Amino acid sequence: MNTVTSYSNAKPIFVAVDNVIFGFDVAAERLKILLFKRQIEPFKGRWSLVGSFVKPEESTLSASMRILSKFTGLSDVFLEQLRCYGAVDRDPEDRVISIAYYSLIQLDEPQKKLVEVHNAAWFELQDLPNLVLDHEHMVEDALARLKENARRRPVGFNLLPAKFTLPQLFKLYQEIYQLPIDDRNFRKKILATGLLNKLGTKDKSGSKKGAFHYAFDRSKYIELEMQGYHIEFH
Amino acid sequence: MNTVTSYSNAKPIFVAVDNVIFGFDVAAERLKILLFKRQIEPFKGRWSLVGSFVKPEESTLSASMRILSKFTGLSDVFLEQLRCYGAVDRDPEDRVISIAYYSLIQLDEPQKKLVEVHNAAWFELQDLPNLVLDHEHMVEDALARLKENARRRPVGFNLLPAKFTLPQLFKLYQEIYQLPIDDRNFRKKILATGLLNKLGTKDKSGSKKGAFHYAFDRSKYIELEMQGYHIEFH
DNA sequence: AAATTAAACGTAAATTAAACGTTTAACTAA
DNA sequence: TTAGTTAAACGTTTAATTTACGTTTAATTT
Numbered sequence: 001m002n003t004v005t006s007y008s009n010a011k012p013i014f015v016a017v018d019n020v021i022f023g024f025d026v027a028a029e030r031l032k033i034l035l036f037k038r039q040i041e042p043f044k045g046r047w048s049l050v051g052s053f054v055k056p057e058e059s060t061l062s063a064s065m066r067i068l069s070k071f072t073g074l075s076d077v078f079l080e081q082l083r084c085y086g087a088v089d090r091d092p093e094d095r096v097i098s099i100a101y102y103s104l105i106q107l108d109e110p111q112k113k114l115v116e117v118h119n120a121a122w123f124e125l126q127d128l129p130n131l132v133l134d135h136e137h138m139v140e141d142a143l144a145r146l147k148e149n150a151r152r153r154p155v156g157f158n159l160l161p162a163k164f165t166l167p168q169l170f171k172l173y174q175e176i177y178q179l180p181i182d183d184r185n186f187r188k189k190i191l192a193t194g195l196l197n198k199l200g201t202k203d204k205s206g207s208k209k210g211a212f213h214y215a216f217d218r219s220k221y222i223e224l225e226m227q228g229y230h231i232e233f234h
Numbered sequence: 235m236n237t238v239t240s241y242s243n244a245k246p247i248f249v250a251v252d253n254v255i256f257g258f259d260v261a262a263e264r265l266k267i268l269l270f271k272r273q274i275e276p277f278k279g280r281w282s283l284v285g286s287f288v289k290p291e292e293s294t295l296s297a298s299m300r301i302l303s304k305f306t307g308l309s310d311v312f313l314e315q316l317r318c319y320g321a322v323d324r325d326p327e328d329r330v331i332s333i334a335y336y337s338l339i340q341l342d343e344p345q346k347k348l349v350e351v352h353n354a355a356w357f358e359l360q361d362l363p364n365l366v367l368d369h370e371h372m373v374e375d376a377l378a379r380l381k382e383n384a385r386r387r388p389v390g391f392n393l394l395p396a397k398f399t400l401p402q403l404f405k406l407y408q409e410i411y412q413l414p415i416d417d418r419n420f421r422k423k424i425l426a427t428g429l430l431n432k433l434g435t436k437d438k439s440g441s442k443k444g445a446f447h448y449a450f451d452r453s454k455y456i457e458l459e460m461q462g463y464h465i466e467f468h
Numbered sequence: 469a470a471a472t473t474a475a476a477c478g479t480a481a482a483t484t485a486a487a488c489g490t491t492t493a494a495c496t497a498a
Numbered sequence: 499t500t501a502g503t504t505a506a507a508c509g510t511t512t513a514a515t516t517t518a519c520g521t522t523t524a525a526t527t528t
Binding site: 010012060081 | 240244245247248249274275276287289291292293294295296315317318320321322327328329331
Binding site for chain 3: 165166167183184187188206207208209210211212
């Protein structure tokens with residue numbers, strides 16, 4: 001790149017990324033979002049999505065991954081762009097546009113402990129605090145996107161451990177859609193895809209009888225997808 | 235906004251918008267995209283999506299509307315954000331991120347004549363020239379988005395005149411999906427929504443018999459949508 | 469051994485999608 | 499004026515999918 005650019009009659013703008021990080025608390029059967037206390041003025045100390053300015057030497061995606069990794073320690077997880085928020089007055093301090101990303105991670109016990117390091121916390125969707133700037137709008141959009149995606153693509157599995165049970169998956173989908181689902185039809189439909197491998201083991205935390213473990217067969221899904229096959233969950 | 239910002243340790247970035255403008259050529263029965271010859275270096279004179287840098291006093295959406303209006307003369311048309319393209323090296327000249335938008339307009343005769351003013355031209359999808367930067371990627375993404383949207387929302391009507399015929403609508407959907415559709419089932423499904431009002435008049439340009447004019451009932455659609463009703467076309 | 473509880477399994481009815489063939493309206497040419 | 503032509507409009511049957519429910523099973527507790 002040139003030091004003296006031919007774009008010099010344009011004026012550069014601050015660019016930030018903000019991450020809507022979803023985690024499913026399997027024990028509590030609740031979908032949660034990771035928030036942290038904003039570190040800079042204005043609105044320092046208020047609850048915020050995790051975010052950062054984009055550095056000149058990193059892509060917006062890299063910036064999002066950097067932040068995600070900083071707050072969760074994770075690097076190889078589901079992460080997708082949501083959209084750009086570009087209103088002029090969205091930040092009272094200066095002109096800043098923000099690219100929102102959303103990601104789906106496993107909210108296990110080690111993960112829960114991590115939050116204390118960064119003034120962060122996991123919140124239930126029904127119980128979110130007021131957020132800075134347009135972050136509430138971002139959360140709303142991210143949730144809508146998650147619902148869409150969960151219907152058309154097997155994204156839900158990113159929120160569960162590698163071994164999960166059908167009741168867990170069922171409860172996750174109910175949490176995502178915020179709707180009661182018929183458990184028998186759900187089971188039939190999800191098994192009919194052939195994308196779940198039944199394991200021999202059981203999880204007995206939920207009942208005396210115990211529920212069989214299953215694993216999502218990602219390679220089979222990719223194969224089907226390449227053949228133009230489309231799946232609809234729920 | 236402050237002149238001296240507390241964000242001064244961040245470095246601002248050039249922000250552009252690029253528009254993927256779709257038009258349906260009813261006579262030719264072809265979906266087309268508006269391109270123009272880039273005005274600035276690098277790649278001056280090469281085919282490009284219509285775009286511009288975002289000014290400090292306008293939102294990214296406003297910038298997109300400004301460009302759309304400049305090239306088509308239209309202001310109240312379908313326009314939605316596609317996504318942000320934020321790779322570091324997407325522009326060899328300098329760090330520039332671009333927010334892509336896509337819009338759907340009527341490609342009528344007056345519109346076709348407008349293009350000469352701006353070194354612009356309408357291209358068939360199958361016949362696009364090489365485009366600058368990552369604009370081919372943007373077109374690909376916009377087409378994928380149009381397909382998705384056309385299935386779930388009545389966006390197709392934005393590409394047709396207020397009065398259109400069922401054969402025209404049918405051909406538009408075939409063009410969008412790039413697939414042959416059964417015309418009898420299409421007709422049934424689209425009429426079953428109750429969203430098309432049959433007008434008394436006929437369009438005789440396509441046949442001796444002539445095809446009845448229809449109009450899309452937008453207010454009825456909005457009503458249905460608010461009741462949580464979801465429609466699937468095709 | 470009986471009771472309890474979540475998990476797992478199954479079927480019939482209703483709805484929707486897919487696959488087709490035929491008729492109609494208006495013009496054109498014999 | 500009549501037969502031919504062409505796209506538009508209409509309709510039915512079959513297959514597939516979705517919906518709505520009731521019952522059985524496995525393991526534990528009393």
